[in-house]
Structure formats: structure tokens, C-alpha cells
Amino acid sequence: MAKVYVFDHPLIQHKITYIRDKNTGTKEFRELVDEVATLMMFEITRDMALEEVEVETPVAKAKSKILSGKKLGIVPILRAGIGMVDGILNLLPAAKVGHIGLYRDPATLMPVEYYVKLPSDVEERDFILVDPMLATGGSAVAAIDSLKKRGAKNIKFMCLIAAPEGVEAMQMAHPDVDIYIAGLDEKLNEKGYIVPGLGDAGDRLFGTK
Ligand SMILES: O=P(O)(O)OC[C@H]1O[C@H](OP(=O)(O)OP(=O)(O)O)[C@H](O)[C@@H]1O
Ligand SMILES: O=c1cc[nH]c(=O)[nH]1
Numbered sequence: 322m323a324k325v326y327v328f329d330h331p332l333i334q335h336k337i338t339y340i341r342d343k344n345t346g347t348k349e350f351r352e353l354v355d356e357v358a359t360l361m362m363f364e365i366t367r368d369m370a371l372e373e374v375e376v377e378t379p380v381a382k383a384k385s386k387i388l389s390g391k392k393l394g395i396v397p398i399l400r401a402g403i404g405m406v407d408g409i410l411n412l413l414p415a416a417k418v419g420h421i422g423l424y425r426d427p428a429t430l431m432p433v434e435y436y437v438k439l440p441s442d443v444e445e446r447d448f449i450l451v452d453p454m455l456a457t458g459g460s461a462v463a464a465i466d467s468l469k470k471r472g473a474k475n476i477k478f479m480c481l482i483a484a485p486e487g488v489e490a491m492q493m494a495h496p497d498v499d500i501y502i503a504g505l506d507e508k509l510n511e512k513g514y515i516v517p518g519l520g521d522a523g524d525r526l527f528g529t530k
């Protein structure tokens with residue numbers, strides 16, 4: 322069964338409060354999403370593999386560590402996932418970025434895929450799929466189907482706000498994919514929006530409401 326991590330770090334919780342606030346405008350919303358993505362990524366990368374190397378300081382030779390594991394691929398689910406990419410690349414500038422375009426049909430709530438472009442060496446990378454919202458879970462489940470179909474094996478999913486329904490759908494469909502969340506909310510409303518949530522993440526990021 323996939324593990325679910327809900328980050329309780331005070332800095333993350335503080336910023337999430339302002340992200341939720343309907344009075345937070347587009348510019349600040351974007352900056353906060355970026356900052357939270359960096360903070361979450363710092364925690365998510367805690368288990369990255371290291372190897373010991375020798376380095377010469379101005380004073381002496383030292384044994385020290387560098388990253389040694391598989392290379393990373395970051396995959397935002399368009400559109401809203403794009404808002405988290407720069408924050409992640411702040412920490413991991415060498416990661417490659419794939420894109421999966423999905424929108425949720427407002428009537429059926431089913432995901433519709435319209436674009437996929439991944440790094441060419443999919444099988445050699447670990448992937449972190451990112452989207453601010455995990456609501457019914459349809460989009461994240463479909464994006465992981467798409468990644469796996471193209472050869473991705475080791476995948477983590479990172480989101481800002483999740484509904485219990487989405488977490489359950491992910492655990493049923495992809496029990497191998499751990500889920501990292503900044504805020505686990507109460508429920509979905511009749512339109513499939515997370516309650517209390519933050520509204521429509523894509524519209525708030527890009528000012529398209
Ligand atoms: O868990 P689900 O029920 O599938 O809902 C979550 C999806 O809905 C939102 O995207 P949206 O369809 O609004 O597209 P957008 O990012 O282009 O605005 C959000 O960014 C997720 O991708
Ligand atoms: O609450 C929600 C649910 C899906 N997508 C969003 O952007 N917000």
C-alpha cells in the first residue's frame with residue numbers, strides 16, 4: 322500500500338493558509354505555490370542516495386558526499402502543475418521536466434489527456450509527478466497510467482491539497498506510488514471541488530477566472 326505523508330512543517334502550514342485565502346491575488350498565490358513546492362521537495366528528497374567522494378578543501382583533503390542515485394524527472398500535470406516546477410528546480414536544477422496535459426471534464430469530472438512529452442530516457446529516471454490538487458484522483462491516476470505506459474517505474478506524487486476521495490482512488494489504482502500532501506482536507510463538494518480547498522488552482526495561478 323502506498324504511503325501517504327502529510328507535511329506538518331510550520332513554514333508549509335503557514336504558507337498554505339495564505340494560498341487558501343480567497344483574498345490572495347495571482348502574484349502572491351504564484352509565489353507561495355513556488356515556495357511551498359521548494360519546501361516540500363526538500364522533505365521528499367530526504368531518501369536520495371549518496372556516495373562518498375574525496376574533496377580537497379583549502380585546508381585539507383576531506384571525505385564528503387554527493388548525490389549518486391538515479392536521475393530525476395519532474396512531471397507537472399498541466400496546467401496547474403506548472404506552478405510547482407520552478408520551486409522544485411530551485412533545489413534540483415539538473416532534473417529534466419516532462420509534461421502531461423490533462424483537464425477534468427466539468428460535467429463528468431473524468432480526465433481528458435491532450436498532451437504528453439517526457440524525457441527520452443524514461444526508464445532510467447525516477448519521477449515526481451506534481452499537481453496542486455488531488456480531488457477525485459482521476460487526473461493523477463490517469464497521469465500515472467500514462468507515465469507507466471511509457472516505461473516509468475519509480476514514481477512519487479506531490480500535491481498541495483488533497484481530498485480523502487482522491488487519496489483512496491490513488492491507493493486503489495497505484496499502490497506503489499507514495500503521496501506527499503501539504504494539506505489533507507475534509508471532502509469534495511457536488512462539483513468535485515475540494516472543501517475547504519483553495520478553489521481552482523489553475524485559474525488562481527494564471528488569473529483566468
Ligand atoms: O483529482 P481530479 O478530480 O482529477 O481533479 C484535479 C485536477 O483538476 C485540476 O485541473 P483542471 O482540470 O482544472 O485543469 P487546469 O489545471 O488546466 O485548470 C487540478 O489541477 C488537477 O489536475
Ligand atoms: O478543488 C479543486 C478540485 C479540482 N481542481 C481544482 O483546481 N480545485
Ligand SMILES: [Mg+2]
Pocket residue numbers: 401521522523524
Ligand atoms: Mg483548473
